[in-house]
Amino acid sequence: MKPLGLESRLARWGARGGFVLAGSGLLLLILFATAWASQARLLSFAVEQYAKDEADSLARLLLYDLAGDQRIKECARYEARMAEMKMSNGAVEQGHEISMGLMEFVRNNLSLPDAMVWDAANRFGYQARLSDVVRARYLLYREALLRDRESLSEDMDARVTFSDHLRGLWIHSRNGLVDIRAGEPIPEKGASVRGMSASTFPLYVEGAYFADVAVLSDRGYIESIRLGLSRSLGWLQAGLALFFVLALCGWALGWSVLIKNLRKTVVEPVTSLARRMEAWEQERPSSPRDPDEARWLSTAFEALLRRVAEQRQQLLNAQRLGLMERIGAGLSHELNNAMNPIRLRLDEMLMEENPPSREDLKALKEHILSAQRILKDLSLPGRKPSGPPERVSPDEWLSPALRLVEPQFEQGPRLLREVSGACAVMGWPEALVEIAVNLLLNARDAAATKGNAGEVMARLAPGDEGWADFSVSDNGPGIPAEVRAHIGEPFVTSKSSGTGLGLFVVDLLVKRMGGTVSFENAPSGGTTVRVRLPSPATRKDGDGRAD
Numbered sequence: 402m403k404p405l406g407l408e409s410r411l412a413r414w415g416a417r418g419g420f421v422l423a424g425s426g427l428l429l430l431i432l433f434a435t436a437w438a439s440q441a442r443l444l445s446f447a448v449e450q451y452a453k454d455e456a457d458s459l460a461r462l463l464l465y466d467l468a469g470d471q472r473i474k475e476c477a478r479y480e481a482r483m484a485e486m487k488m489s490n491g492a493v494e495q496g497h498e499i500s501m502g503l504m505e506f507v508r509n510n511l512s513l514p515d516a517m518v519w520d521a522a523n524r525f526g527y528q529a530r531l532s533d534v535v536r537a538r539y540l541l542y543r544e545a546l547l548r549d550r551e552s553l554s555e556d557m558d559a560r561v562t563f564s565d566h567l568r569g570l571w572i573h574s575r576n577g578l579v580d581i582r583a584g585e586p587i588p589e590k591g592a593s594v595r596g597m598s599a600s601t602f603p604l605y606v607e608g609a610y611f612a613d614v615a616v617l618s619d620r621g622y623i624e625s626i627r628l629g630l631s632r633s634l635g636w637l638q639a640g641l642a643l644f645f646v647l648a649l650c651g652w653a654l655g656w657s658v659l660i661k662n663l664r665k666t667v668v669e670p671v672t673s674l675a676r677r678m679e680a681w682e683q684e685r686p687s688s689p690r691d692p693d694e695a696r697w698l699s700t701a702f703e704a705l706l707r708r709v710a711e712q713r714q715q716l717l718n719a720q721r722l723g724l725m726e727r728i729g730a731g732l733s734h735e736l737n738n739a740m741n742p743i744r745l746r747l748d749e750m751l752m753e754e755n756p757p758s759r760e761d762l763k764a765l766k767e768h769i770l771s772a773q774r775i776l777k778d779l780s781l782p783g784r785k786p787s788g789p790p791e792r793v794s795p796d797e798w799l800s801p802a803l804r805l806v807e808p809q810f811e812q813g814p815r816l817l818r819e820v821s822g823a824c825a826v827m828g829w830p831e832a833l834v835e836i837a838v839n840l841l842l843n844a845r846d847a848a849a850t851k852g853n854a855g856e857v858m859a860r861l862a863p864g865d866e867g868w869a870d871f872s873v874s875d876n877g878p879g880i881p882a883e884v885r886a887h888i889g890e891p892f893v894t895s896k897s898s899g900t901g902l903g904l905f906v907v908d909l910l911v912k913r914m915g916g917t918v919s920f921e922n923a924p925s926g927g928t929t930v931r932v933r934l935p936s937p938a939t940r941k942d943g944d945g946r947a948d
Contacts, residue, residue, distance in 0.1 A: 415656035422652055426645030433641065437634055444630065452620035456598040459566055460616040464602055467572070467614065472549040477606040479546040480578045486539050499537045503527050507537040543578075550579055557583035568597060569617030572604070579612060587615040790827045790914060792937050795820050795861055798830045799871075802837035803859065806845070814848040814855025814875075816841075821862050826869045826934040828914040833934075836910055839903040840873040840930050847877025847928060867938035876927040880920060888920055907932075 467473050503522060510518045519534040557570050561584035569584035588599055601615045799820060810816040826833070841859060848855030857875050864870035880888060888904060911918050916934040923929065 411656075411660050415653075415660070418656070419649060419652055422645075423649055426642075426649065430638070430642055430645070433638060437638060441631060441634075448620075448626075452598050452618075453600070455566070455620065456600045456616065456618040457602075459618050460600045460602050460614065463560075463567070463570075463616060464604055464614055467604055468606055470553070472553050473604075473611070474606055476546055476549050476553070476574070476579050477609070477611045479542045479549075480574055480576050480611075481609075483539060483542050483546070483578065484576050486535060486542075499533055499540065500527070503529050503533060504537050504541070507534055508541055511538065511541065546578060550581060553579075554581045554583065557581055566618045566620075567616065568619045569599075569615075571615040572612050573615075574612040575610060585617055587617050788829070790829060790935075792825050793828055793830050793833060794825050798826075798828075798833035799837055799859070799861055802834045802841065805834070805838055806841045809842065809845055810857070813853055814845060814851065814857055816845075817856065817858045819858065819860040819862070824861055824863050824869050825937060826871075826914075827937055828934060832910045832914065836907050836932065837871070837873075839907050840932070843903060844873045844875035844877070844928070844930075847879075848875040850877050863936075864933060867936050869934045869936045871932040871934060872929055874923075874927060874929040876923075876925075879922040879926055879928050885920070885922075 506522055506525065506527065507518055510521065513521075515531060515534050515538065518538075519529060519531045522529045522534065553572070557572070561567050561570055567584070569587050570582070571587045572579060572581040574580070585597075588597075597617055598620050599615060599617050601613055603610055604612045604614045803816070803818060807816065837859070841857065844857040845855075848857050855876065857873065859871075859873050861869065861871045908918050911932055911934070914934060916932060919931045919933075921929045921931065
């Protein structure tokens with residue numbers, strides 16, 4: 402497959418991302434529409450059921466009120482008695498007209514049986530028949546029934562008018578004598594009215610079935626809530642679709658802007674940098690451009706790293722040669738200073754042809770020992786003490802070092818000490834003794850310039866973060882500025898008789914133990930050499946070196 406550049410790959414990734422985004426959005430919209438259709442059906446069923454339950458509850462509450470209404474009870478009694486009279490006496494509604502007196506007499510004695518009322522009416526001269534008494538009682542019952550029915554009709558109209566949910570009412574007794582309609586007409590059984598819910602229940606009065614009550618209730622508020630939810634979810638679905646369309650457009654626009662900026666800020670600088678690397682790495686025309694800019698830059702960078710590594714090795718070799726030349730020159734100078742007196746003395750002895758005296762041999766020995774010291778100091782940096790660093794107390798290295806140098810301080814300057822006995826360090830005792838002796842002798846040479854006023858202070862105390870601080874201070878002239886910049890380098894010294902290897906050895910030994918060395922000139926004169934040594938708490942690795 403032909404390799405593609407960064408711009409082409411990003412364009413391909415952008416197109417794939419756009420397809421994935423569009424597919425995900427379409428799938429989400431389909432899932433949302435399916436879920437919404439299912440939820441809409443469940444919502445419609447729930448609203449329908451809730452509306453029916455509310456209508457039933459309203460009807461039951463109305464039935465409870467009607468069953469306790471005294472007028473309903475009287476209507477039930479009148480209808481029941483009238484039905485019994487019709488069954489017993491046949492057509493009681495038809496016959497000759499009943500006189501007002503007999504009607505009033507029967508009204509006043511409705512609680513008595515028909516036979517007793519008839520007998521009493523004849524004694525009072527009404528000349529009535531038993532059927533006349535029965536018909537009069539029937540008419541009186543019907544009159545009372547009509548009166549109560551009229552009152553109930555007005556009451557039901559008022560209930561429908563002032564109710565928030567009740568829209569229609571129909572009370573139809575089983576014998577058809579009570580038929581009360583209020584509000585809107587009740588639809589036939591099975592029919593429905595938009596926004597309305599009809600329920601029919603039987604009405605029992607004093608334990609007996611009396612009538613059917615049909616109730617028409619309004620569910621418009623619930624229906625409006627359902628429609629509102631439907632519209633809201635529809636708008637949500639439309640908004641979600643619009644969001645995905647805008648997201649897809651934004652994706653395409655953003656990706657095009659990204660590719661355009663990528664060409665300007667990444668591709669062109671990368672290709673330019675690769676060309677410059679190739680031009681620097683090899684003195685020949687650059688190879689044809691690789692379509693994959695990142696691979697091209699990586700190849701050029703690897704070639705550049707190889708070139709840098711080669712030149713670094715060449716520079717290190719040159720530095721080693723320079724250092725060897727400096728060490729060789731310094732060693733030659735120091736050894737010549739030590740060996741020239743020997744050669745001159747031997748030449749003098751040969752010319753005089755006299756046997757060497759004891760003084761001659763002693764002088765030759767001193768010059769040979771001086772040359773040995775130079776060679777010993779030069780070989781110390783290459784030697785590493787045997788074994789790992791160990792815990793060393795001040796009595797094991799500082800006290801022996803002070804005892805070794807005390808004879809050198811008998812004629813001055815004064816040697817002061819301030820030692821914390823609990824301040825242990827991690828290192829090698831021999832190396833620590835050599836460090837202390839070198840620093841104390843250097844400080845003695847510097848303080849000796851003050852004569853009897855010279856003073857050297859050796860101080861060992863716990864440092865911060867668990868380290869141990871060892872310092873040697875003197876009140877001598879201090880380190881000259883021209884020497885301070887190269888202090889610690891081999892053969893660099895401010896003393897006319899020094900070799901410049903003492904501080905070089907101290908610095909190497911301290912670093913091998915993981916410590917540091919610093920030099921400070923006091924404003925009033927003198928020098929303080931501070932050695933920071935690791936304590937057992939700050940031990941870092943097996944050979945004492947800091948990471």
